[in-house]
Amino acid sequence: MRPVASEADSGDAAIAFRGVRKAFRGHLGIGRVVAVDGLDLVVRPGEVFGLLGPNGAGKTTTIKMLTGLVQPDAGKIRLFGKPPSDPAARAAIGFLPENPYFYTYLTAAEFLDFYARLRGLGATARREMVPRMLQRVGLAEKATTPLGKFSKGMVQRLGLAQAIQHDPELVILDEPMSGLDPIGRRDVRDLILELRRAGKTVFFSSHILQDAELICDRVAILDRGRVITSGRLDDLVSSQVSWYEVAIRGALPERLPATVVSRDGGETLLRVDEVESLEALMAAVRASGGQVVSLWPCRETLEDLFLRKLQHPVHDKVRTR
Amino acid sequence: MIDGLAARVPPPWTAIRAIALNTFREAIRDRILYLLLVFALVLIGSSRVISLMTVGDENKIIKDIGLSAISIFGVLTAVFVGVSLVFKEIERRTIYTLLANPVRRWQFVTGKFFGLLAVLALNVTLMSVALFALLGFRGASPWGLLPAVLMIGIELTIITAVALLFSSVTNPILAAVATAATYVMGHLAWSLQLLKARVDSVAGSAFCDLVYWVVPGFDRLDIKTEAVHGITLPSGFLPLAIAYGLGYAAVVLFVACVLFERRDFS
Amino acid sequence: MTLRRLLASLLLLGLVLSTTVTARALDKLDRLRLAEEELLYLPNGRHIKLMSLGHQALFADLFYIWAIQYYSNYERKDRYRYVEHVFGDVIGELDPYYVDPIWLGALILSVEANDLEAGLRLLDRGLTRNPTQWIFPYLAGWELYHRREFERAAVYFGRAASIPGAPPVTRRMRAGMFSKAGLLEDALRQWQEVIDDSASDETSRRVAGLQLRELALKRDLATLRDAVERFRNENARLPRSLEELHRRAYIQQVPLDPNQNPYRLDPRTGEVRSTAGRMLGGE
Numbered sequence: 001m002r003p004v005a006s007e008a009d010s011g012d013a014a015i016a017f018r019g020v021r022k023a024f025r026g027h028l029g030i031g032r033v034v035a036v037d038g039l040d041l042v043v044r045p046g047e048v049f050g051l052l053g054p055n056g057a058g059k060t061t062t063i064k065m066l067t068g069l070v071q072p073d074a075g076k077i078r079l080f081g082k083p084p085s086d087p088a089a090r091a092a093i094g095f096l097p098e099n100p101y102f103y104t105y106l107t108a109a110e111f112l113d114f115y116a117r118l119r120g121l122g123a124t125a126r127r128e129m130v131p132r133m134l135q136r137v138g139l140a141e142k143a144t145t146p147l148g149k150f151s152k153g154m155v156q157r158l159g160l161a162q163a164i165q166h167d168p169e170l171v172i173l174d175e176p177m178s179g180l181d182p183i184g185r186r187d188v189r190d191l192i193l194e195l196r197r198a199g200k201t202v203f204f205s206s207h208i209l210q211d212a213e214l215i216c217d218r219v220a221i222l223d224r225g226r227v228i229t230s231g232r233l234d235d236l237v238s239s240q241v242s243w244y245e246v247a248i249r250g251a252l253p254e255r256l257p258a259t260v261v262s263r264d265g266g267e268t269l270l271r272v273d274e275v276e277s278l279e280a281l282m283a284a285v286r287a288s289g290g291q292v293v294s295l296w297p298c299r300e301t302l303e304d305l306f307l308r309k310l311q312h313p314v315h316d317k318v319r320t321r
Numbered sequence: 322m323i324d325g326l327a328a329r330v331p332p333p334w335t336a337i338r339a340i341a342l343n344t345f346r347e348a349i350r351d352r353i354l355y356l357l358l359v360f361a362l363v364l365i366g367s368s369r370v371i372s373l374m375t376v377g378d379e380n381k382i383i384k385d386i387g388l389s390a391i392s393i394f395g396v397l398t399a400v401f402v403g404v405s406l407v408f409k410e411i412e413r414r415t416i417y418t419l420l421a422n423p424v425r426r427w428q429f430v431t432g433k434f435f436g437l438l439a440v441l442a443l444n445v446t447l448m449s450v451a452l453f454a455l456l457g458f459r460g461a462s463p464w465g466l467l468p469a470v471l472m473i474g475i476e477l478t479i480i481t482a483v484a485l486l487f488s489s490v491t492n493p494i495l496a497a498v499a500t501a502a503t504y505v506m507g508h509l510a511w512s513l514q515l516l517k518a519r520v521d522s523v524a525g526s527a528f529c530d531l532v533y534w535v536v537p538g539f540d541r542l543d544i545k546t547e548a549v550h551g552i553t554l555p556s557g558f559l560p561l562a563i564a565y566g567l568g569y570a571a572v573v574l575f576v577a578c579v580l581f582e583r584r585d586f587s
Numbered sequence: 588m589t590l591r592r593l594l595a596s597l598l599l600l601g602l603v604l605s606t607t608v609t610a611r612a613l614d615k616l617d618r619l620r621l622a623e624e625e626l627l628y629l630p631n632g633r634h635i636k637l638m639s640l641g642h643q644a645l646f647a648d649l650f651y652i653w654a655i656q657y658y659s660n661y662e663r664k665d666r667y668r669y670v671e672h673v674f675g676d677v678i679g680e681l682d683p684y685y686v687d688p689i690w691l692g693a694l695i696l697s698v699e700a701n702d703l704e705a706g707l708r709l710l711d712r713g714l715t716r717n718p719t720q721w722i723f724p725y726l727a728g729w730e731l732y733h734r735r736e737f738e739r740a741a742v743y744f745g746r747a748a749s750i751p752g753a754p755p756v757t758r759r760m761r762a763g764m765f766s767k768a769g770l771l772e773d774a775l776r777q778w779q780e781v782i783d784d785s786a787s788d789e790t791s792r793r794v795a796g797l798q799l800r801e802l803a804l805k806r807d808l809a810t811l812r813d814a815v816e817r818f819r820n821e822n823a824r825l826p827r828s829l830e831e832l833h834r835r836a837y838i839q840q841v842p843l844d845p846n847q848n849p850y851r852l853d854p855r856t857g858e859v860r861s862t863a864g865r866m867l868g869g870e
Contacts (some may be wrong), residue, residue: 067421069586080323087423091329095421101413105350117339118422120331169323374652377687382648389645508640539641546644550684
């Protein structure tokens with residue numbers, strides 16, 4: 001497979017995966033399960049990168065290798081040029097795992113203070129930062145509440161606070177929207193966009209494609225441990241209208257500048273690719289005495305791309321502009 | 322690529338201290354500790370009642386019960402809290418965020434160790450104060466028991482390290498069983514020498530020797546009887562015993578750190 | 588309270604009652620019970636030590652308390668079969684430095700079980716392990732004294748007296764035992780030592796003085812009477828005076844009594860008397 005961004009020098013990359021492989025022992029120690037199989041990926045500084053794929057594709061394993069929790073069997077991983085095993089590399093990142101719990105008996109303030117210590121922040125810096133962070137994620141009133149009493153949404157917000165409190169250059173989030181209500185998801189999206197505005201790099205994984213579509217600069221779709229598609233979002237899915245779907249009732253004109261999608265009793269659904277054909281179709285329908293019931297402009301969403309690629313796994317790549 | 326990253330890495334002692342403090346806080350607020358402490362204090366108090374049933378020296382019985390209670394409840398605390406120490410972090414995924422920080426894995430293990438040790442020190446101190454107070458009320462001088470309490474502390478340090486070691490490699494139940502087995506073996510180690518005398522084969526003899534030296538020799542550190550009877554310890558005992566105990570714990574801790582270093586958290 | 592809750596409470600109450608009743612009925616049944624004596628044989632303390640996992644002193648305490656309750660029960664048959672084993676081999680091995688069980692066990696053996704030798708064995712063992720405990724040979728001495736084995740008692744009191752911290756009465760008992768055993772020379776020597784020892788206390792000195800006088804009196808009287816007897820056997824008559832005994836070399840010297848008064852020989856009966864004897868109340 002050709003490398004993803006051949007013009008991107010991995011020395012400048014925020015994240016770089018080169019030929020990374022990881023396999024785990026199978027059930028009861030029998031056999032091997034390949035989680036990641038020859039992964040190549042580059043994330044440039046300052047961009048929001050979405051790692052997408054179905055469950056079991058290897059997203060979490062990839063992120064764990066990125067944060068040093070799992071060692072790859074083969075290949076190289078670099079964070080700003082350093083391996084994840086180097087503590088200096090981890091000093092530049094903030095990480096929020098999927099579905100986290102936290103220490104039951106600590107208070108929110110103690111929790112943030114603890115992590116700040118681990119990041120080398122001094123007492124003065126911590127004293128100033130902790131209340132500010134809690135305020136930032138809307139948990140200011142819960143500063144002295146034990147974490148055992150937090151709801152899932154509150155835990156997620158605190159987790160985000162922990163990930164960004166030390167102003168890291170790279171923020172890594174594993175399924176940050178999972179289990180959140182729409183308001184929560186929007187807050188996370190806003191936070192990510194805010195980070196990008198501040199010049200930070202954000203790398204997150206998700207299986208909710210609609211969210212990714214709204215905020216990512218670049219994406220990679222992972223399936224069974226391999227990248228099957230990757231590139232700039234704009235290149236992969238155009239934001240322009242791609243085709244129209246027209247429902248008509250009544251007799252069909254003979255020569256249709258459209259393809260039939262489905263028939264349902266008296267209604268026929270047609271697909272028209274060009275705007276120009278649309279005009280012709282409307283005229284033809286009127287002429288044959290039929291009725292145009294409805295007209296939808298459509299475009300291929302990321303989800304459509306995703307499903308298409310999964311059904312026909314072709315390891316290709318869209319050329320960047 | 323980014324300037325000054327290395328400067329953001331906290332010095333080892335800062336990381337260890339932060340993790341130790343965190344562990345201490347989390348453990349102290351767990352109610353099971355209060356239960357154990359209450360049991361121990363009740364036992365020490367009731368030793369007064371038990372001693373009424375004896376003929377002769379009542380204080381001797383109080384001292385024996387007190388020291389044994391401190392030892393047993395200390396071990397129970399070390400096992401209960403220690404075996405779930407690392408496991409809970411993994412299960413609750415707190416370890417994921419923790420290790421994604423610029424701390425090294427050995428600092429994590431060592432921090433956990435010192436945190437738990439602090440909890441045990443607190444427990445032992447509280448129980449000792451209760452025992453000494455009881456003895457003081459009865460007009461008996463408790464200070465002779467101090468070396469025994471110190472040795473119990475050393476024994477607990479070893480058990481903590483062992484519990485931590487097993488906690489980093491397996492689930493709490495197995496870790497508890499393994500730690501309990503080590504505790505029992507450690508107290509029976511002296512009998513291995515007796516066994517060796519009866520074993521004929523060279524392999525059997527070598528096996529006895531191996532187990533004897535590998536297993537923690539708690540009987541070397543047990544001076545409860547001497548302390549209660551006021552028997553003078555041989556000169557040089559205390560420094561040697563402390564060195565042995567701490568040295569053994571350090572070895573176990575080292576192994577725990579090594580095993581933890583390469584572990585995958587999937 | 589709703590009907591359901593009432594019924595549930597009644598059900599619970601009924602179950603508790605039935606359990607209690609059946610339990611009591613079971614207790615009343617006449618069942619086979621093992622004789623407690625058969626449960627008594629305990630393994631040697633060294634083996635129990637294995638199980639104690641470092642808490643052998645505590646186990647010793649518990650066995651001791653249990654033993655006290657057990658041996659306080661006078662209705663038991665065959666109570667004394669295992670006393671020496673329990674106190675010596677079990678408790679004694681678990682905590683060799685535990686003093687109370689040793690003397691209590693020895694007393695039970697000697698006084699109640701009337702087995703003096705076993706009691707002495709226990710005390711000897713205790714002393715071997717605890718050389719500073721003068722109480723063991725001291726008790727042994729008293730038990731032997733009660734049984735009028737004065738010579739052995741003297742040996743034990745001597746052992747006790749040689750241990751620092753033994754009370755002064757120990758030495759007095761030792762000397763007294765020699766006296767009771769009829770070993771007057773040893774007794775005299777002992778009492779003289781007490782007087783000569785600068786560390787002796789007032790009471791001991793006073794008693795020693797009195798004893799020396801009494802013993803000297805006894806010794807002299809015995810010597811003189813023996814000489815009179817020999818004279819009569821050899822000369823077919825009684826001597827006329829002590830001086831004659833001395834002249835004829837039946838005695839080496841004519842002693843004075845403890846009050847520095849001469850002894851009186853009655854030439855008609857051959858009796859030897861002393862005024863001091865009457866004062867001391869003995870002959």
